[in-house]
Amino acid sequence: MTFAGKDILTTVGMKKNELIEVLGISAKMEGIVRNERVSTLLQDKVVAVLFLEPSTRTRLSFETAVKRLGAKAITVSDAKTSSGAKGETLADMAKTVEGYVDCIVVRQPTVGGAQIIADAVDIPVINGGDGAGQHPTQALLDLYTMQKERGNLEGLKVAMVGDLKFGRTVHSLTYALSPFNPKEYMFCAPDALQIQESIVNDMRAKGISCVKTASIEKALQADVLYMTRIQKERFEDLAEYEKLKGSYVLTREILFKGNKDITIMHPLPRVDEISSDVDDLPNAAYFRQAHNGVYVRMALLALVMGRA
Amino acid sequence: MTFAGKDILTTVGMKKNELIEVLGISAKMEGIVRNERVSTLLQDKVVAVLFLEPSTRTRLSFETAVKRLGAKAITVSDAKTSSGAKGETLADMAKTVEGYVDCIVVRQPTVGGAQIIADAVDIPVINGGDGAGQHPTQALLDLYTMQKERGNLEGLKVAMVGDLKFGRTVHSLTYALSPFNPKEYMFCAPDALQIQESIVNDMRAKGISCVKTASIEKALQADVLYMTRIQKERFEDLAEYEKLKGSYVLTREILFKGNKDITIMHPLPRVDEISSDVDDLPNAAYFRQAHNGVYVRMALLALVMGRA
Amino acid sequence: MTFAGKDILTTVGMKKNELIEVLGISAKMEGIVRNERVSTLLQDKVVAVLFLEPSTRTRLSFETAVKRLGAKAITVSDAKTSSGAKGETLADMAKTVEGYVDCIVVRQPTVGGAQIIADAVDIPVINGGDGAGQHPTQALLDLYTMQKERGNLEGLKVAMVGDLKFGRTVHSLTYALSPFNPKEYMFCAPDALQIQESIVNDMRAKGISCVKTASIEKALQADVLYMTRIQKERFEDLAEYEKLKGSYVLTREILFKGNKDITIMHPLPRVDEISSDVDDLPNAAYFRQAHNGVYVRMALLALVMGRA
Numbered sequence: 057m058t059f060a061g062k063d064i065l066t067t068v069g070m071k072k073n074e075l076i077e078v079l080g081i082s083a084k085m086e087g088i089v090r091n092e093r094v095s096t097l098l099q100d101k102v103v104a105v106l107f108l109e110p111s112t113r114t115r116l117s118f119e120t121a122v123k124r125l126g127a128k129a130i131t132v133s134d135a136k137t138s139s140g141a142k143g144e145t146l147a148d149m150a151k152t153v154e155g156y157v158d159c160i161v162v163r164q165p166t167v168g169g170a171q172i173i174a175d176a177v178d179i180p181v182i183n184g185g186d187g188a189g190q191h192p193t194q195a196l197l198d199l200y201t202m203q204k205e206r207g208n209l210e211g212l213k214v215a216m217v218g219d220l221k222f223g224r225t226v227h228s229l230t231y232a233l234s235p236f237n238p239k240e241y242m243f244c245a246p247d248a249l250q251i252q253e254s255i256v257n258d259m260r261a262k263g264i265s266c267v268k269t270a271s272i273e274k275a276l277q278a279d280v281l282y283m284t285r286i287q288k289e290r291f292e293d294l295a296e297y298e299k300l301k302g303s304y305v306l307t308r309e310i311l312f313k314g315n316k317d318i319t320i321m322h323p324l325p326r327v328d329e330i331s332s333d334v335d336d337l338p339n340a341a342y343f344r345q346a347h348n349g350v351y352v353r354m355a356l357l358a359l360v361m362g363r364a
Numbered sequence: 365m366t367f368a369g370k371d372i373l374t375t376v377g378m379k380k381n382e383l384i385e386v387l388g389i390s391a392k393m394e395g396i397v398r399n400e401r402v403s404t405l406l407q408d409k410v411v412a413v414l415f416l417e418p419s420t421r422t423r424l425s426f427e428t429a430v431k432r433l434g435a436k437a438i439t440v441s442d443a444k445t446s447s448g449a450k451g452e453t454l455a456d457m458a459k460t461v462e463g464y465v466d467c468i469v470v471r472q473p474t475v476g477g478a479q480i481i482a483d484a485v486d487i488p489v490i491n492g493g494d495g496a497g498q499h500p501t502q503a504l505l506d507l508y509t510m511q512k513e514r515g516n517l518e519g520l521k522v523a524m525v526g527d528l529k530f531g532r533t534v535h536s537l538t539y540a541l542s543p544f545n546p547k548e549y550m551f552c553a554p555d556a557l558q559i560q561e562s563i564v565n566d567m568r569a570k571g572i573s574c575v576k577t578a579s580i581e582k583a584l585q586a587d588v589l590y591m592t593r594i595q596k597e598r599f600e601d602l603a604e605y606e607k608l609k610g611s612y613v614l615t616r617e618i619l620f621k622g623n624k625d626i627t628i629m630h631p632l633p634r635v636d637e638i639s640s641d642v643d644d645l646p647n648a649a650y651f652r653q654a655h656n657g658v659y660v661r662m663a664l665l666a667l668v669m670g671r672a
Numbered sequence: 673m674t675f676a677g678k679d680i681l682t683t684v685g686m687k688k689n690e691l692i693e694v695l696g697i698s699a700k701m702e703g704i705v706r707n708e709r710v711s712t713l714l715q716d717k718v719v720a721v722l723f724l725e726p727s728t729r730t731r732l733s734f735e736t737a738v739k740r741l742g743a744k745a746i747t748v749s750d751a752k753t754s755s756g757a758k759g760e761t762l763a764d765m766a767k768t769v770e771g772y773v774d775c776i777v778v779r780q781p782t783v784g785g786a787q788i789i790a791d792a793v794d795i796p797v798i799n800g801g802d803g804a805g806q807h808p809t810q811a812l813l814d815l816y817t818m819q820k821e822r823g824n825l826e827g828l829k830v831a832m833v834g835d836l837k838f839g840r841t842v843h844s845l846t847y848a849l850s851p852f853n854p855k856e857y858m859f860c861a862p863d864a865l866q867i868q869e870s871i872v873n874d875m876r877a878k879g880i881s882c883v884k885t886a887s888i889e890k891a892l893q894a895d896v897l898y899m900t901r902i903q904k905e906r907f908e909d910l911a912e913y914e915k916l917k918g919s920y921v922l923t924r925e926i927l928f929k930g931n932k933d934i935t936i937m938h939p940l941p942r943v944d945e946i947s948s949d950v951d952d953l954p955n956a957a958y959f960r961q962a963h964n965g966v967y968v969r970m971a972l973l974a975l976v977m978g979r980a
Contacts, residue, residue, distance in 0.1 A: 093716040093774070094744070100401040102431055104424070113768055116720070116746045120772040123718055123744040128402070128431040130424045134442065134750065144633035151643075152421055152632060155655025156428040158401070324768060325760035332763075347771025408709040410739055412732070436710070436739040438732045442750065452941035459951075460729055460940060463963025464736040466709070 060362030063174040063181040066190040067228055072235035075199065079209075081355035081364045082200050082348070089124055089351065097363050099126035101158040106132045106149075107184070108164035113324065113346070114184055114193075118161050121353035130157065147176035154179055159361055180360035182353075188224055194323060195228035197352040201345040202233070202280055205319045209233070215242035215275035218284035218304055218329060220251040225323045226284060230255055240265040244275040246300045249286065272304055276314020281306070283322045283342075285329050307331040311339070321345050368670030371482040371489040374498040375536055380543035383507065387517075389663035389672045390508050390656070397432055397659065405671050407434035409466040414440045414457075415492070416472035421632065421654070422492055422501075426469050429661035438465065455484035462487055467669055488668035490661075496532055502631060503536035505660040509653040510541070510588055513627045517541070523550035523583035526592035526612055526637060528559040533631045534592060538563055548573040552583040554608045557594065580612055584622020589614070591630045591650075593637050615639040619647070629653050676978030679790040679797045682806040683844055688851035691815065695825075697971035697980045698816050698964070705740055705967065713979050715742035717774040722748045722765075723800070724780035729940065729962070730800055730809075734777050737969035746773065763792035770795055775977055796976035798969075804840055810939060811844035813968040817961040818849070818896055821935045825849070831858035831891035834900035834920055834945060836867040841939045842900060846871055856881040860891040862916045865902065888920055892930020897922070899938040899958075901945050923947040927955070937961050 059077070067075075088095050103122045107115045115133060122129040146169055153160060154177040162173055163184035170183035170190070185191040203209045214233065216226050220243050230241065230251075241264055243251045256266045267274075275281060286304055291297040306320065308331060322330060322342040334340050358364035367385070375383075396403050411430045415423045423441060430437040454477055461468060462485040470481055471492035478491035478498070493499040511517045522541065524534050528551050538549065538559075549572055551559045564574045575582075583589060594612055599605035614628065616639060630638060630650040642648050666672035675693070683691075704711050719738045723731045731749060738745045762785055769776060770793040778789055779800035786799035786806070801807040819825045830849065832842050836859050846857065846867075857875055859867045859882065872882045883890075891897060902920055907913035922936065924947060938946060938958040950956050974980035 094718070102402070102428055112748055113765075116748070116769065116772055119746045120718055123746065130427045130431065132420055132424070132441075133748075143635045147640075148633060149421075151651045152654045153424060155651065156424055156658055325764060327759040335767075343767045343771065346768045350772055410710070410736055438735045438739065440728055440732070440749075451943040455948075456941060457729075459959045460962045461732060463959065464732060464966055 058362075059356075059359035059364070061180060062360055063183075064192055064356050064360060065170050065174060065181065065183045067192045067195045067232040068190070070232070075196070075232065075235065078196055078352070078355055078359065079200050079203055081359060082196075082352045084364075085354035085358070086348075086351040089354075094124050094126060096126040097358060098122075098361060101125075101127040101361055102156065103127050103129050103357065104153045104157040104160045105129050106153070106160060106162045106164075107134075108132065108162070110134070111163055111185065114163065114349075117346070117349040118184060118353050120350050121357055124350065125354055125357060127357070146172050150176045159357065182356055182360065185224075188222070191224055191228055193349065193353055193356060194225050195232040196356070197345065197349040198225070198229045198282075198321065198323075199232055200352050201321060201341060201348050202319070204348070205341050205344070206279060209236040211237055211239050212280055213240045213242070213278045214238055214280045214282060215244055215278035216251075216282045216284070217244040217272055217275050217306075219249045219286050219290065220245045220284070221249045222287070222290060223284045226251070226282065227255060229282065230259060234259060234262050234264060238264050240267060240278075242267045242269060242275050242278055244269050244272055244304075246270055246303070248296070249290065270303075272306070273310065273313055276311065276318060278315065278318060280319045280321060283320065283326075283330055285327055305329055305331065306334055308333045308337070311337070366670075367664075367667035367672070369488060370668055371491075372500055372664050372668060373478050373482055373489065373491045375500045375503045375540040376498070378540070383504070383540065383543065386504055386660070386663055386667065387508055387511055389667060390504075390659045392672075393662035393666070394656075394659040397662075402432050402434060404434040405666060406430075406669060409433075409435040409669055410464065411435050411437050411665065412440075412461045412465040412468045413437050414461070414468060414470045414472075415442075416440065416470070418442070419471055419493065422471060422657075425654070425657040426492060426661050428658050429665055432658065433662055433665060435665070454480050458484045467665065490664055490668065493532075496530070499532055499536055501657065501661055501664060502533050503540040504664070505653065505657040506533070506537045506590075506629065506631075507540055508660050509629060509649060509656050510627070512656070513649050513652070514587060517544040519545055519547050520588055521548045521550070521586045522546055522588045522590060523552055523586035524559075524590045524592070525552040525580055525583050525614075527557045527594050527598065528553045528592070529557045530595070530598060531592045534559070534590065535563060537590065538567060542567060542570050542572060546572050548575060548586075550575045550577060550583055550586055552577050552580055552612075554578055554611070556604070557598065578611075580614070581618065581621055584619065584626060586623065586626060588627045588629060591628065591634075591638055593635055613637055613639065614642055616641045616645070619645070674978075675972075675975035675980070677796060678976055679799075680808055680972050680976060681786050681790055681797065681799045683808045683811045683848040684806070686848070691812070691848065691851065694812055694968070694971055694975065695816050695819055697975060698812075698968045700980075701970035701974070702964075702967040705970075710740050710742060712742040713974060714738075714977060717741075717743040717977055718772065719743050719745050719973065720769045720773040720776045721745050722769070722776060722778045722780075723750075724748065724778070726750070727779055727801065730779065730965075733962070733965040734800060734969050736966050737973055740966065741970055741973060743973070762788050766792045775973065798972055798976065801840075804838070807840050807844055809965065809969055809972060810841050811848040812972070813961065813965040814841070814845045814898075814937065814939075815848055816968050817937060817957060817964050818935070820964070821957050821960070822895060825852040827853055827855050828896055829856045829858070829894045830854055830896045830898060831860055831894035832867075832898045832900070833860040833888055833891050833922075835865045835902050835906060836861045836900070837865045838903070838906060839900045842867070842898065843871060845898065846875060850875060850878050850880060854880050856883060856894075858883045858885060858891050858894055860885050860888055860920075862886055862919070864912070865906065886919075888922070889926065889929055892927065892934060894931065894934060896935045896937060899936065899942075899946055901943055917945075921945055921947065922950055924949045924953070927953070
């Protein structure tokens with residue numbers, strides 16, 4: 057398959073060879089950034105980076121990717137200043153911007169919004185997150201990070217911890233990693249925030265062993281520990297929240313009870329679910345994971361614009 | 365005349381040969397964008413794009429123009445973060461920014477604000493819209509679009525529909541097209557939103573036939589149909605609004621009653637005054653019109669910085 | 673000393689030879705801007721310009737510096753859209769952005785915040801103002817301006833007028849100029865807004881003559897008159913404010929009572945503490961002072977990235 061001219065809207069349905077292609081180009085991009093810092097690969101391109109809901113981290117990561125490829129960015133970083141405020145549809149906005157740029161990166165709060173934009177225009181569209189829907193570049197940078205940290209994506213035992221019910225990144229990652237024959241998925245969360253049964257069923261249908269647990273100590277036996285934040289606002293009973301949250305905080309101390317070789321990931325931002333004394337451990341991969349986002353987004357930009 | 369070092373504050377008073385020069389350079393710029401995508405013409409220039417009131421569409425169009433010319437932009441996209449909030453005058457802000465950049469593009473809500481800035485600084489200033497005042501780059505991109513869509517600007521029959529009383533773009537266009545001997549201006553609006561008599565008188569004094577009508581079906585006989593939005597907030601009596609608005613909605617169905625060769629324009633954003641089933645007709649020029657804005661703004665930037 | 677890889681967090685403790693080095697490189701940068709307009713010196717660099725509180729003037733000055741050096745900027749211009757809103761610490765934000773860019777410029781409202789960021793990352797950090805704390809690039813551009821306007825930084829008689837109690841720029845300047853053997857510091861303010869005694873003591877310990885006065889007419893005898901704004905909100909008694917503010921307004925008329933050769937500076941924005949009829953006098957250096965900020969910030973960027 058060629059990615060040229062295609063949209064990147066979801067990782068659902070991406071084939072293993074496509075995922076491997078993205079990871080390979082990402083590694084090339086990392087080489088470019090480490091050696092030349094800035095490339096001229098896309099110097100004749102202009103990219104619209106439309107963040108119609110705030111997400112500084114992801115926006116800056118995309119803009120860095122655009123600029124390290126030598127391309128130019130035009131940016132919307134605030135929904136309130138957008139024409140949407142005047143009642144314009146997403147499709148109309150996209151059809152206008154289509155005439156300005158060579159590619160659209162869009163983040164907005166409506167599930168399916170990126171698809172609407174992709175349907176409206178002929179240029180490539182990259183989904184930077186559509187509400188509770190998809191966030192494919194996050195799932196791809198998670199894969200890239202696992203591959204780099206573990207040396208190989210095949211046969212991993214991955215524990216996901218925290219808010220597995222509402223956590224978009226966990227859902228995407230579960231599917232994106234599935235073609236790489238994971239040995240086991242361990243879903244570690246309080247009952248109220250456990251993963252949907254439908255996802256577990258999908259994974260089991262692919263032959264992946266799935267375990268649910270409420271104990272973070274079990275999760276510490278995995279190869280990869282994927283931490284997420286438990287959001288206070290998900291609880292009706294705040295006392296319940298206060299009781300639970302402490303059980304899902306990763307500290308240096310409890311890490312010693314687990315696999316010494318474990319890789320710790322987190323989509324960030326964190327609040328207090330990983331103690332800062334963990335940051336200095338070689339296992340703490342979450343800032344490297346954030347940095348990998350630039351390489352993966354460079355790869356996707358180059359691929360869809362036919363230059364990779 | 366040479367545009368080098370001049371300001372672009374209004375189309376009022378622009379001579380026919382000046383308009384023709386802008387249109388000619390715009391066509392060159394379109395060629396550059398279609399072939400090379402990005403130029404190095406202004407690679408040593410920095411342009412301030414100061415949007416002190418929100419207008420994403422126009423801001424992105426100007427930034428695209430700056431970047432496709434190889435120039436760099438520094439941008440303000442939100443009034444609230446500007447020094448104006450600290451009580452600074454427009455003139456002081458401009459005199460500061462003058463030392464940073466080679467050209468200022470400004471949009472702000474006060475009629476005459478762009479003139480104040482132009483008076484304060486020695487570098488060229490381009491008015492990106494000053495409240496209910498002027499929006500010269502919109503008028504010029506409207507002319508450029510008519511010329512491209514019709515093949516020739518001379519002798520056109522142009523119908524303007526919607527809010528002609530408050531619509532800034534309609535006023536500017538009426539004057540900007542006038543040197544090209546329009547055959548007829550048809551002003552199509554409910555009485556409450558009809559064009560000012562003074563504008564009609566000005567046009568008749570230039571020998572242009574002017575017709576007022578409340579019927580969009582008459583307007584459909586023109587060469588060019590320039591649609592605008594009827595704003596709810598202009599009506600004291602909402603029942604009146606609800607009764608009227610349906611009469612000024614363009615649908616595929618009513619278009620069949622008119623000139624088959626008609627060119628449909630709209631300054632965008634639209635809300636529901638053009639039905640989306642019109643978008644696929646070859647006559648629907650409004651997204652091309654928006655795209656043309658980039659070429660016209662490139663032309664103006666290059667002209668005032670002496671590089672066209 | 674070499675600045676390569678270092679942070680610029682404060683001017684306190686900067687040695688005279690370091691200050692002289694910065695001023696010398698700033699002059700080179702001014703030459704580049706006057707002749708080539710844009711350089712390729714940092715064309716392989718990306719700089720994060722993180723303004724977590726609004727300050728359009730300083731942000732645009734830094735972005736201009738980045739772009740005139742050929743580097744690329746990724747920008748945050750609004751606290752509300754930052755991940756800080758999700759409870760992320762400054763250190764976490766910085767450790768993420770560290771992987772995107774080659775240098776961080778940061779403005780944020782907490783005293784010591786720039787130091788926290790510098791401690792968290794290995795790349796150079798430039799403090800663009802940390803609340804009531806330091807604003808080193810302002811102090812350095814003030815020195816650069818005095819040197820250009822007076823021909824020499826040594827032995828100046830400098831009067832500072834206005835809000836000396838809360839005015840961050842006055843505090844920084846007082847220390848930054850001190851190695852250049854000022855002949856006299858004159859602190860001109862109403863009692864309620866006079867400079868802290870500790871600063872006066874520090875300066876006297878360096879052998880600098882210090883005078884406090886409430887009379888702006890005395891201040892007019894200095895070589896340099898550094899005006900600042902008296903902020904209404906500092907006064908509990910508004911009647912007191914109204915009575916005082918008029919005494920610290922600089923007009924063309926009262927200037928004739930002072931040193932004809934005086935250099936008038938102001939960190940801007942001004943509200944009404946300098947009458948606009950002063951702007952045309954050759955002595956009025958405050959807009960040139962603002963423009964100098966670009967050269968000084970270019971110098972600092974080039975220095976910390978090891979290219980000056």
